Amino acid sequence: MDLEQLRKTAAEVVARDDVKYLIGWKKGSYGYRVAPVFVEDAAGVAELIFSPLCTANLTTYLTLVEKTPLPRGQEADKRKVALMVKGCDSRAVVQLLVEKGIHREEVIVIGCPCPGVVDQSLLVEKYGDTEEPVEVKWNGDGFMLVRGGEEIKIPRDEVLAEKCRLCRYPNPVISDHLIGAEVEKWSPAEDSGVSELDAKDVDGRWEYWEEQFNKCIRCYSCRNVCPLCYCQDCILDRLNPTWINRAVNFSENTAFNISRAFHLAGRCIECGECERVCPANIPLGKINRKMAREVREKYGFEPGLDPEAEPFQASFKPDDPEDFIL
Amino acid sequence: MSDNYEPNIVAFLCNWCSYAGADLAGTSRVQYPANIQVIRVMCSGRVNPLYVMNALQQGADGVLVSGCHPGDCHYMEGNFYARRRLGMLKDLMEFVGVDPKRFHMSWVSASEGHKWKEVVEKTVEDAREAGPFEGFRRRQIDW
Structure with a gap:
């Protein structure tokens, strides 16, 4: 990754009159941490980084901006927002365009081809946590950890995030500026987690998910971090009708998790953020990837690739499968 | 499970x-099991997956959604949407471990x-066969 090129492009973009700010990643406060940064002028671009630690999907911020009613006579700020995206994040942008959550003229996409990011928890587990400033870089086929002047080579498979092992779109599918050359696609690993569960019988799966959903504390982190969960009026917050009670028990937790997974069926772009932020370590990725696989194999649809596509659940084909109908 | 267990079924039928069709079965004196509670909706495409889940949470042991045959929908295409959405819901529930026998969908026309x-x-x-679905109930409810 060419940081120089990134910062040069970013400086050019934020200098434009029609750009409000640029959303990117910067070094976090300590250790492996990486934080989002909103760059408003050319002075801020020096902070920008792109490294294997940039796991977060920044697309979320596009829809998080609160749009308060304007005083009479005042005009809305119509300036664009620039956004740094990896391959998976770019699919979220496309999906938002499909759903008209954002409009193409509102965003400038700065695409960063991504050879795969690291799973921070694996990194901490294998190489220990630290409060010293460290750097993680891509190094040929693997990663390089620079800590206190010492360079540690890490094999790729050791700390690669799970979503990246399964990744099919490492290059941004949409971009206005592409930073560096496109990376070579790797053959995605077989999704063993889903297949393993699929092989179990119904009761075995129920048992598995019972244990998982019982852990849920209903913090709704998964919803809040999800780039595609941006309904202004979410059924989880709505009291009348109360579809899902606020009580934290197995019944409500299961209803919540099923409805969220269903809401994302045909929309989830598999960025893995929900799983990453879950404080209870529920393997939410499995359930979302299963639905994505189902949609892909049964309906021949993949979300987040074509901005002109019809939303999956708001369209149909006359020859959709109906073998389940009595 | 006791021997005299009778399942509760909620059925969402398109108007x-x-x-x-169910009305015709009634007027024609066709005998069928009385375990079914019918809820009339204007179209099968109107059935929100949350309805299905809520029914199961509130004491149903099975859910049935029934609409017009494809191409016969009063609203031209409502049942096509239902087929896609509820087909996925069935797959999802199966993956989570809900017995697929608990959720059915059918096309029944007014003459059938x-x-x-x-x-x-x-x-x-x-x-x-699937038995009482107690694990998922919100609380014990007598119907």
Whole structure:
């Protein structure tokens, strides 16, 4: 990754009159941490980084901006927002365009081809946590950890995030500026987690998910971090009708998790953020990837690739499968 | 499970076909199991997956959604949407471990009183096999 090129492009973009700010990643406060940064002028671009630690999907911020009613006579700020995206994040942008959550003229996409990011928890587990400033870089086929002047080579498979092992779109599918050359696609690993569960019988799966959903504390982190969960009026917050009670028990937790997974069926772009932020370590990725696989194999649809596509659940084909109908 | 266990089934029927079909079964004096509670909706495409889940949470052991045959929808295409959405819901629930026997979908037209009987018999039989769905209940509810 060419940081120089990134910062040069970013400086050019934020200098434009029609750009409000640029959303990117910067070094976090300590250790492996990486934080989002909103760059408003050319002075801020020096902070920008792109490294294997940039796991977060920044697309979320596009829809998080609160749009308060304007005083009479005042005009809305119509300036664009620039956004740094990896391959998976770019699919979220496309999906938002499909759903008209954002409009193409509102965003400038700065695409960063991504050879795969690291799973921070694996990194901490294998190489220990630290409060010293460290750097993680891509190094040929693997990663390089620079800590206190010492360079540690890490094999790729050791700390690669799970979503990246399964990744099919490492290059941004949409971009206005592409930073560096496109990376070579790797053959995605077989999704063993889903297949393993699929092989179990119904009761075995129920048992598995019972244990998982019982852990849920209903913090709704998964919803809040999800780039595609941006309904202004979410059924989880709505009291009348109360579809899902606020009580934290197995019944409500299961209803919540099923409805969220269903809401994302045909929309989830598999960025893995929900799983990453879950404080209870529920393997939410499995359930979302299963639905994505189902949609892909049964309906021949993949979300987040074509901005002109019809939303999956708001369209149909006359020859959709109906073998389940009595 | 006790021997005299009777499953509770909630059925969402579309106003134009399945509800009329069930009505025809009634007027034709077709005998079918009484385990079914019918809720009339204007179209099968109107059935929100949350309805299905809520029914299961509130004491149903099985859910049936029935609409017009594809191409016969009063609203031209409502049942096509239902087919896609509820088909996925069925896959999802199966993956989470809900017995696929608990959720059925069918096409019953206004003239198919006898098909309605078969559908209900199959749904009730399947729900009976699957047994009471206690794990997922919100609380104990007497129907």
